[in-house]
Amino acid sequence: MSTLKSATKAEQTKSAIIDAALRLASQIGLEGLSIGAIAEVTQMSKSGVFAHFGSREELQISVVREYYARFERNVFMPALQMARGLPRLCALIDNWMDQVAHEVQSGCLFISGAVEFDDRSGPVRDALEQSIKTWLSAVRRCIAMAVEDGHLAKTTDPKQMMFEIHGLILAVHYEAKFLKSTRSMER
Numbered sequence: 001m002s003t004l005k006s007a008t009k010a011e012q013t014k015s016a017i018i019d020a021a022l023r024l025a026s027q028i029g030l031e032g033l034s035i036g037a038i039a040e041v042t043q044m045s046k047s048g049v050f051a052h053f054g055s056r057e058e059l060q061i062s063v064v065r066e067y068y069a070r071f072e073r074n075v076f077m078p079a080l081q082m083a084r085g086l087p088r089l090c091a092l093i094d095n096w097m098d099q100v101a102h103e104v105q106s107g108c109l110f111i112s113g114a115v116e117f118d119d120r121s122g123p124v125r126d127a128l129e130q131s132i133k134t135w136l137s138a139v140r141r142c143i144a145m146a147v148e149d150g151h152l153a154k155t156t157d158p159k160q161m162m163f164e165i166h167g168l169i170l171a172v173h174y175e176a177k178f179l180k181s182t183r184s185m186e187r
Helices: 002-028 035-042 046-053 056-079 086-106 109-117 123-148 158-178
Strands: none
Touching (some): 002 046, 002 056, 046 056, 056 086, 056 123, 086 158
């Protein structure tokens, strides 16, 4: 019984560390994360934080995975409740825009991470790239279903439309966050 209790306590502690690291990464980026910074934020010892991850890189990867899980839970999963085709695609885009509105204040790990790791190789970049590719593939599949169901023109290229939607999302972030445009969400 005490082994189960300590495993649950360890999971709770690790979850709290990842949550704190995710909040910190949204402000300072993945590259700014360190075992020491997380120890300070969580009021734990460095060795206590290190024991849960083993390295800064594993901490960063855990943060990427948690960000993706939350993104999927908030953006993708609710859209699956909608009918296939255009209703689902519209819900997906609406949910994504809601996420953007929130992230204009807190920061988008996919965007900041892409900037930080675009010219690097390694496991953190791989985790980011895989998360983003998985997400964009889901958007492309929703577009393809809308074409198949006759909700979009048969000549619609799902890859091109996905590219354009993604480009608009990036533009909204850039305009709102960097240029401080108050009308980017409207546009």
